[in-house]
Amino acid sequence: MSDPTNVKLRVNNSELWGGLIGLVLGVFVVWSGLxxxxxxxxxxxxxxxxxxxxxxxxxxxxxxxxxAVTEGGATFGSRWTGARWxxxxxxxxxxxxxxxxxxxxxxxxxxxxxxxxxxxxIDPVRWSLAIPIALLAPLGVWWVLKRLLLIQLPAGIFEIx
Amino acid sequence: METLLNVxxxxxxxxxxxxxxxxFIGVFIGTLVGVLPGIGPISAMSLLxxxxxxxxxxxxxxxxxxxxxxxxxxxxTTSILVNIPGEAASVVTCIDGHxxxxxxxxxxxxGISALGSFIAGTFALVALMLVAPSxxxxxIAFGPAEYFSLMVLGLVVLTFLTQxxxxxxxxxxxxxxxxxxxxxxxxxxxxxxxxxxxxxIDGIGLVPVVMGLFGVAEVLINTEQIIKRDVINAxxxxxxxxxxxxxxxxxxxxxxxxxxxxxGILPGGGSVISSFASYALEKRLSKTPERFGxxxxxxVAGPEAANNAAAGGAFIPLMTLGIPPNVVMAxxxxxxxxxxxxxxxxxxxxxxxxxxxxxxSMYIGNAMLLVLNLPLIGMWVQLLKLPYxxxxxxxxxxxxxxxxxxxxxxxDVYVMIAFGLIxxxxxxxxxxxxxxxLAFVLGPMLENNLRKSLILSQxxxxxxxxxPISAVCLAIAVVLLVGPLLPSLRKKRELVAxxxxx
Numbered sequence: 001m002s003d004p005t006n007v008k009l010r011v012n013n014s015e016l017w018g019g020l021i022g023l024v025l026g027v028f029v030v031w032s033g034l035x036x037x038x039x040x041x042x043x044x045x046x047x048x049x050x051x052x053x054x055x056x057x058x059x060x061x062x063x064x065x066x067x068a069v070t071e072g073g074a075t076f077g078s079r080w081t082g083a084r085w086x087x088x089x090x091x092x093x094x095x096x097x098x099x100x101x102x103x104x105x106x107x108x109x110x111x112x113x114x115x116x117x118x119x120x121x122i123d124p125v126r127w128s129l130a131i132p133i134a135l136l137a138p139l140g141v142w143w144v145l146k147r148l149l150l151i152q153l154p155a156g157i158f159e160i161x
Numbered sequence: 162m163e164t165l166l167n168v169x170x171x172x173x174x175x176x177x178x179x180x181x182x183x184x185f186i187g188v189f190i191g192t193l194v195g196v197l198p199g200i201g202p203i204s205a206m207s208l209l210x211x212x213x214x215x216x217x218x219x220x221x222x223x224x225x226x227x228x229x230x231x232x233x234x235x236x237x238t239t240s241i242l243v244n245i246p247g248e249a250a251s252v253v254t255c256i257d258g259h260x261x262x263x264x265x266x267x268x269x270x271x272g273i274s275a276l277g278s279f280i281a282g283t284f285a286l287v288a289l290m291l292v293a294p295s296x297x298x299x300x301i302a303f304g305p306a307e308y309f310s311l312m313v314l315g316l317v318v319l320t321f322l323t324q325x326x327x328x329x330x331x332x333x334x335x336x337x338x339x340x341x342x343x344x345x346x347x348x349x350x351x352x353x354x355x356x357x358x359x360x361x362i363d364g365i366g367l368v369p370v371v372m373g374l375f376g377v378a379e380v381l382i383n384t385e386q387i388i389k390r391d392v393i394n395a396x397x398x399x400x401x402x403x404x405x406x407x408x409x410x411x412x413x414x415x416x417x418x419x420x421x422x423x424x425g426i427l428p429g430g431g432s433v434i435s436s437f438a439s440y441a442l443e444k445r446l447s448k449t450p451e452r453f454g455x456x457x458x459x460x461v462a463g464p465e466a467a468n469n470a471a472a473g474g475a476f477i478p479l480m481t482l483g484i485p486p487n488v489v490m491a492x493x494x495x496x497x498x499x500x501x502x503x504x505x506x507x508x509x510x511x512x513x514x515x516x517x518x519x520x521x522s523m524y525i526g527n528a529m530l531l532v533l534n535l536p537l538i539g540m541w542v543q544l545l546k547l548p549y550x551x552x553x554x555x556x557x558x559x560x561x562x563x564x565x566x567x568x569x570x571x572x573d574v575y576v577m578i579a580f581g582l583i584x585x586x587x588x589x590x591x592x593x594x595x596x597x598x599l600a601f602v603l604g605p606m607l608e609n610n611l612r613k614s615l616i617l618s619q620x621x622x623x624x625x626x627x628x629p630i631s632a633v634c635l636a637i638a639v640v641l642l643v644g645p646l647l648p649s650l651r652k653k654r655e656l657v658a659x660x661x662x663x
Contacts, residue, residue, distance in 0.1 A: 018590045022332050041620035046346040049608040053335050060332040079589050083385035095578045115554050123550035
């Protein structure tokens with residue numbers, strides 16, 4: 001009986017997609033190298049190394065694709081079997097929201113909610129512990145950096161921090 | 162005599178109160194990150210790289226080096242008491258170390274691990290002192306062709322030793338080279354892959370890339386699982402091994418030290434592979450191999466000595482050739498460069514205080530580690546009980562701060578988060594980040610030396626094979642590249658493949 005987690009020419013073959021992404025990147029690097037000018041072998045230009053590295057990338061990516069098609073590759077689902085896949089997703093979402101807020105809201109107003117969310121949403125820490133940690137850790141870091149090391153952290157539109 | 166004078170000068174630098182303080186901070190943090198699973202020396206060093214900017218180069222490098230060899234000590238504590246490797250080089254210590262702890266022999270296991278590490282670390286330093294200056298005098302004769310070929314060899318060895326498909330590892334190395342080329346071309350000053358962003362003119366920072374790929378990605382991977390810790394709760398006594406323990410461990414420590422030191426020097430090698438190699442060697446040499454896996458003290462002593470000796474040996478290619486043999490050394494190279502010091506054959510003569518100061522500080526650091534790891538073991542055991550759901554938000558906070566402070570630029574925080582996501586998906590799809598990071602650091606040097614050699618030889622590609630050192634390096638690289646096509650060598654590669662992810 002064939003292994004359902006190992007597929008060949010299927011859309012959910014993760015190895016195939018990995019190779020394809022590598023190939024696209026390789027083609028982009030080759031194109032960028034050409035655009036930057038290769039120069040000559042006596043006097044290589046800015047794009048010389050990039051161009052040949054791009055060719056190597058394409059070569060390795062094609063090797064991965066061939067192996068994925070001939071030997072098969074793990075399905076996307078099997079890569080996350082037994083894993084709590086929603087947890088890293090939550091962390092990723094929190095980090096993206098934080099990145100968007102950091103410049104606008106400043107360090108303190110963006111970091112305190114980030115800490116609170118991370119403490120409560122993954123493996124919930126009880127409120128009586130989560131709130132002090134979420135408040136004190138960023139405040140402590142902010143105080144050390146701003147007062148002791150004189151490093152300016154983003155203050156945001158509200159000029160807090 | 163000259164060496165002794167140099168060592169004296171080194172101790173003069175290392176014993177300055179500020180350097181002693183940095184050394185202590187380094188080994189303390191090293192032990193801490195070694196003990197805590199989920200954060201390794203790479204993350205810790207990249208986190209603290211910006212802090213070293215405020216001090217002298219000596220202080221900064223002393224601290225960074227302390228984190229590295231300190232983590233080798235600390236990692237064994239977690240392996241023995243919890244059966245989770247604190248960092249990658251201690252994976253093998255779990256096998257017999259935890260069994261010893263379960264049998265009520267946690268004390269001797271921790272003791273032999275710390276003492277074996279101390280002996281190996283001291284030997285590696287003596288060898289570093291003797292080998293580095295002689296190698297540096299030979300390395301002065303190296304031209305761009307030799308440097309280029311050595312870097313190619315380093316990258317190929319690392320990809321050879323990386324877990325999983327070699328094509329994937331090589332693809333990662335190529336991506337690392339391209340990322341390293343982002344920014345102004347050092348020869349023509351032409352911007353490359355900057356997409357019109359001013360922040361990319363100076364290139365992508367090493368700190369956000371490493372913090373993202375190792376720090377954030379590691380947290381994302383860890384949040385997928387519920388981390389259970391089976392901490393040995395019994396009181397730890399009899400830390401000093403008895404006569405029989407010493408008798409059984411002397412050989413493994415000696416062999417592990419020599420093996421680890423030489424594997425550490427090799428480009429692409431390092432602490433992880435040396436600990437595995439030492440374990441395999443001891444099991445093969447043992448008259449009672451069936452004891453291995455059931456609490457054999459040799460299975461703890463040998464690998465622990467080997468990984469510490471390798472940590473010392475790895476400084477040789479960095480200090481004498483300016484080529485980092487592994488990712489940790491690549492970070493140290495970054496630390497040297499931010500301080501305006503270029504490691505290489507001339508560093509020992511031009512900056513003797515720095516070189517010998519670092520070497521001397523490592524002696525002092527080793528002694529500090531012995532105190533930190535034996536009498537204070539109870540403190541580290543308490544720390545092991547810190548739950549991961551409290552630890553990981555703090556790791557995220559410190560990575561953000563570390564990255565921001567390295568450049569005072571929010572853009573680098575975005576870069577770190579982006580590389581965190583990339584690193585997470587890379588690992589899920591079986592792509593290791595270590596070759597990418599080493600290639601990222603070596604990329605600009607590799608390009609520079611390739612272009613220089615082509616200009617000097619007027620485009621003659623034979624320059625790489627006509628020069629003996631360059632030819633040997635390239636020949637080994639070709640063998641390693643072609644080797645995995647042969648089934649017997651592929652099997653061997655799978656056996657030694659390492660994970661430098663932690």
